[in-house]
Amino acid sequence: MILPNLMFKRSDLRQLNESQVLQSTRKDLNLNEFLNSLKAISPDFPVEYLCKPCSDINDANYRLDIMNELFLSKSLFSELEEFNASLKHYVSQITEYRDTKNEVQKSYRFLSLICELSRLVKRLNKSLSGCSSEGLSMLLDYTEEIVRVYFIIFEQAEKLEEEISCILKNNILSVNPNEKTITINKRDSKKDAMEHLSTIIKKCFGIDIVYSFSIVDPAQISVLEKKLLDILYYQNEDVFIRLNNFCSVNAELSNVIAAFSKLYLQFEFYLTYITLLFASSRGNMSICKPTFCNEGFFAQGCACPLLITKFLENKTELREIVCNDIDIKNGGMFILSGANQGGKTIYLKSIGLTAYLAQCGCLVFCKSCFLPFYDCIFTHFIQPEKLGRGRLAEEAERMEMIINSVSAQSLVLMNESFTSTRRKDGIDISIHYMQILKRIGCSVGFVSHYYELPDLLNIKEKCVESLEVGVSYDGKRTYRVLSNTGRGKAYAKDVALKCGITYEQMIEEFGGTGSD
Numbered sequence: 081m082i083l084p085n086l087m088f089k090r091s092d093l094r095q096l097n098e099s100q101v102l103q104s105t106r107k108d109l110n111l112n113e114f115l116n117s118l119k120a121i122s123p124d125f126p127v128e129y130l131c132k133p134c135s136d137i138n139d140a141n142y143r144l145d146i147m148n149e150l151f152l153s154k155s156l157f158s159e160l161e162e163f164n165a166s167l168k169h170y171v172s173q174i175t176e177y178r179d180t181k182n183e184v185q186k187s188y189r190f191l192s193l194i195c196e197l198s199r200l201v202k203r204l205n206k207s208l209s210g211c212s213s214e215g216l217s218m219l220l221d222y223t224e225e226i227v228r229v230y231f232i233i234f235e236q237a238e239k240l241e242e243e244i245s246c247i248l249k250n251n252i253l254s255v256n257p258n259e260k261t262i263t264i265n266k267r268d269s270k271k272d273a274m275e276h277l278s279t280i281i282k283k284c285f286g287i288d289i290v291y292s293f294s295i296v297d298p299a300q301i302s303v304l305e306k307k308l309l310d311i312l313y314y315q316n317e318d319v320f321i322r323l324n325n326f327c328s329v330n331a332e333l334s335n336v337i338a339a340f341s342k343l344y345l346q347f348e349f350y351l352t353y354i355t356l357l358f359a360s361s362r363g364n365m366s367i368c369k370p371t372f373c374n375e376g377f378f379a380q381g382c383a384c385p386l387l388i389t390k391f392l393e394n395k396t397e398l399r400e401i402v403c404n405d406i407d408i409k410n411g412g413m414f415i416l417s418g419a420n421q422g423g424k425t426i427y428l429k430s431i432g433l434t435a436y437l438a439q440c441g442c443l444v445f446c447k448s449c450f451l452p453f454y455d456c457i458f459t460h461f462i463q464p465e466k467l468g469r470g471r472l473a474e475e476a477e478r479m480e481m482i483i484n485s486v487s488a489q490s491l492v493l494m495n496e497s498f499t500s501t502r503r504k505d506g507i508d509i510s511i512h513y514m515q516i517l518k519r520i521g522c523s524v525g526f527v528s529h530y531y532e533l534p535d536l537l538n539i540k541e542k543c544v545e546s547l548e549v550g551v552s553y554d555g556k557r558t559y560r561v562l563s564n565t566g567r568g569k570a571y572a573k574d575v576a577l578k579c580g581i582t583y584e585q586m587i588e589e590f591g592g593t594g595s596d
Contacts, residue, residue, distance in 0.1 A: 081225055083339045084218040086346040087129055087441075089142040102132070104478070108459035108495070109432045110386055117389035122352040124168070126345045133439035137372055137453040143441025145213040148369045151354050151443060159207040163200070164347045170196055171341045184309055184320060187327045188244060193337050194330065195241045198234035200340070201226045219343075226336070233330055240319075240326060247316050353442055360388050360445060363398030370438040370449040376409035377435065377491075377523065381447035384430040385437065388445060402559035403446075406431055407545075410452055411488065413514065413524040416561065417531045418549030423559035424527045425495055427549070431525055432457055432493050452523070454491045458482045461495040471500035479513055488521035495527045503530070511536055518543055 106112065111130070118125045134140040150157050170193075177193055180186040205223035208216050227234075313320050357367050365388060366381050381403040391398050404427055408414065416424050434444045435457055460479055463471075475497055486492060497513075498506040507530050514537055517524050526533070534546040550558035 081222070081229065081336075083342070084215060084222055086146060086215045086219065086343070087139075087143065087349065088134075089136075089138050089214070102456070105432070105436075105457050105459045106131070108461040108493075109429050109436065111433070111436070114385055114389060114433065117393065118352050118356060120393075121355050122348055124345065124348050125352040126349050129349050130437075130440050130442075133436060133457075134441060140439055140441045140453065141372070142215055144369055144438075144443070146215040147350055147354065147441065147443055149211060149213040149216060150350055151357055151367065156207065156211070157351070157354060160347060161351055163204060163207060164344060164351060166203075167200060167341070167344045167347070170200060171344050174337060174341055182306065182309070184313060184323075187320075187323050190327045190334070191237055191241055191244075191323060194234070194237040194333055197333070197337055197340060198227075198230070198237065230333070230336075233333070236326065237330075240323060243319060244323065247312060247319065356389070356392075357443060359392055360398065363388075363392075365398050365401070365445055366403070366447040367443050368446050368449055370434075370444050370446075370451060372438075372453045373450045374410055374452055375450070376412060377406055377431070377451040378408075379406040379434065379444075379446045379449040379451070382406050382430050382434055382449070383445040384426050385433045385445055386429060387426065404430065404559075404561045406434070408523050408525065411521045411523060412545065413518065413537075413543060414526065414545040414547050415530075415533045415537075416525065416527045416547040416549070417529060419551050419557065422549035422551060422557045423561070424549050426559075427561050428493050428495055428525055428527050432459060432491075435491055452489065452491075454523075455487055455489040456485070456491075458486055458490060458492045459495070460492070460497050462497065462499065472498070475500065476509070483513070483516055483520075486517070486520055486522050490520075490522040492517060492522055492524045493526075494524070496529070497526070499529065506530060507532060507536070514544070 115125075115127045115130060118130075119127065134143070150160065173189070173193060173196065177186065177189040180189055201223045205220060205227065208220040208223065211217055211220055361367050365383055382405065383401050383403045387401050388398065390396075391401060402423065404423075408431075416427065418424055434446065434449065435451055435454060437444055438449065438451060439453065439457075460475070460482060463474065463478075479497070482492060498509045500506075501509070510526070510528065510530055510533060514524065514526065514533070518537075534544045537544045546564055547561050548564040550560040550562055552558055
C-alpha cells in the first residue's frame with residue numbers, strides 16, 4: 081500500500097538537474113522574489129517544488145488538475161486547509177514521539193499517533209469524496225484502503241486509549257512537602273480537595289498545577305511526572321502491559337504514520353499557491369489553467385506574477401496592472417523595442433514566469449494560455465560588469481553556453497543583450513546569434529533598442545515579428561505591447577541615460593537637433 085505522491089504522477093521523483101543555466105534563469109526572472117511572497121503567506125511553503133520545473137509533461141498536468149480542482153472548489157479548499165492545520169500538529173507529535181526517552185510514555189504516544197491517524201484518514205476520506213483529479217482520486221482510494229486494512233487495529237487503539245485516558249484523568253497527585261512524599265489517590269466527585277492541593281503546591285513551591293495528568297504533553301517528562309507514571313503503572317500493570325504488547329505487534333504502522341505525514345508539505349504547496357490565486361482573483365486578476373500544445377505560446381490578458389505579488393504586498397489596486405497578450409509560434413521569434421520604463425523587461429519576465437510556472441504545474445495569471453512544454457527556459461539578461469572582465473566578452477560567453485544547450489523545444493529570452501559595444505557591432509553580433517537560434521528552431525523573445533533587427537533578419541523571408549511598447553503623444557508609457565514595424569527610433573536618449581550619459585552631453589558631443 082503506497083501513499084500517492086501529490087507532486088509526481090509516479091513514485092520516482094523526476095525533476096530537471098540543477099544547472100548553471102537554470103540558476104541564471106531563476107535569477108533573471110526574479111523567481112526568488114516570487115518565492116518570498118509565497119513564504120510570506122506560509123513559512124512552511126516547500127520552495128523546492130518551484131525551484132525546478134517538472135521534467136515530464138505528465139507530472140505538470142497531474143499537478144495542474146489537482147490545483148485547478150482545489151481552486152474551483154472553495155469548500156474543498158477550506159476543508160483541506162483546516163485538515164492540513166491538524167496534520168501540521170500531527171507532524172509535531174511524531175517528532176515528540178521520536179524524541180521520547182521514557183518507554184511507557186513513548187508507547188502511549190505511539191498509541192495516540194495511531195488513534196489520530198485513524199481520525200485524520202477518515203476526515204480526509206470524507207473531504208475528498210467526489211474529487212475528480214487523478215491525484216486526489218488516488219488519495220481517496222488510499223484512505224479507503226487504510227481504513228479497510230487497519231479497521232480492527234484502529235478500533236483496538238481507540239478503546240485502549242480511552243481506557244488509559246480514564247486512568248490518567250481519574251487520579252490526583254498528593255504532595256507532602258514535609259515528608260517529601262507523593263501519593264496517588266482516586267479522584268472523587270469533589271473538586272475542593274484538588275483545589276486545596278493546588279493551593280499548597282503554589283504556596284510551598286511557587287508553581288501552579290493542573291487538575292489532570294497527561295503523558296503526551298510536548299515537554300519531556302519531568303522527575304515528578306516520572307514518579308507518578310511509575311505509581312500508575314504498578315497500580316494498573318495489566319493495562320500498561322497490553323499497551324506495550326499492542327505497540328510491539330503494530331510497530332509496522334510507524335511506516336504508515338511517517339508516510340502519511342509527508343502529505344503536509346504537499347498540501348501546503350497547493351494551499352499556499354491557491355491562497356495567492358484567491359487574493360489575485362479578488363483584485364479582478366484573471367486566473368486560468370494552462371494547456372500544453374505544440375503550436376506555440378498564445379496567451380490572452382497575461383499579467384506579470386512579480387507585479388501581482390508586489391501590488392498585493394503594497395496593498396495597491398491590482399486593476400492598475402496592465403495585461404498583455406503573448407503570441408509566439410513554435411520556433412517563432414520577436415524583437416521588442418521601445419522607450420525605457422515602457423514595460424519591455426516586465427513583458428519578457430511575464431513570458432518567462434508564465435511558462436516556468438506552467439511547467440511547475442501551477443495555474444497562471446492569464447485569461448487563457450496555450451503553450452509548449454519547453455524542455456528548458458534560457459535567459460540572457462544584461463548583467464553588472466565584473467572586475468577585470470569586459471561586459472561584451474562575458475555576454476558572448478553566456479550566449480555560447482546557451483547555444484551549446486538549447487534545442488528546438490527551448491524558449492530563449494534575451495534582454496538588451498550586446499549593448500555594451502558600438503551600435504554596428506552590437507547589431508552584427510545580435511544578427512549572428514539570432515540566425516543561429518533560428519537554425520536551431522527554438523522560440524525567441526529579444527528586447528532590444530536595435531530597431532533595425534527585424535528588417536535585417538527578414539530580408540530573405542519573414543522570420544522575426546516586430547513588437548513595440550506603447551507611448552502616448554505626451555510621452556506617457558502605456559505599458560501595452562503592440563505589433564509594429566521599426567519606425568527608425570533607437571530611443572538614443574533612453575539608452576544614453578541607462579549608460580550614464582546625459583542626453584545634453586550627447587547632443588553637445590555629436591551635435592544634432594535633439595529630436596528622437
